[in-house]
Amino acid sequence: MNTDVCFLIGGIILFFILINVLLYFYHKNRRALFFRxxxxxxxxxxxxxxxxxxxxxxxxxxxxxxKAEIVFLDHEIFIIPFNKPILQLIHSPENFPYVSLRFNTSFKEIRNDILEIKGDTGLGNFKITLNFKHKNFDLHSVV
Incomplete structure (x- = not known):
């Protein structure tokens, strides 16, 4: 195999690793700024x-x-997955910095420690299911 081809393949692999590392630190920083x-x-x-x-x-x-970290703040729900953008499920018009995606909710239901949320994204509809089984958390106190 030609050395130029090896360097090209190695460079492409190194480029993808670098992009993933940069995205990891970018989302980690946004998460820290959100909590601050x-x-x-x-x-x-x-x-x-x-x-x-x-x-x-x-x-x-x-x-x-x-798997994600869920934050309940007033009447807002934030979904913070590892190394992904922060999602906000909007109930009020307040905008939070460092949140990438905002979804308007229209329906929330709790069944057997599972929270089901439906709503609109602007481009279509969504359904989010959050499984709180084995977490010793009272969903009725925050929803």
């Missing part, structure tokens, strides 16, 4: 919640599964 911004406010944070996000639009559907 809400520091003086009364919020509840629960880590390692199983999250299922289904979004539907005219173009198609997308399913996403991951």
């Amino acid at each position: 911004d809400i520091k003086g406010r009364n919020y509840r944070s629960i880590k390692n919640i199983e999250t299922n996000i289904e979004s539907y639009s005219k173009i198609g559907a997308k399913l996403t599964y991951y």
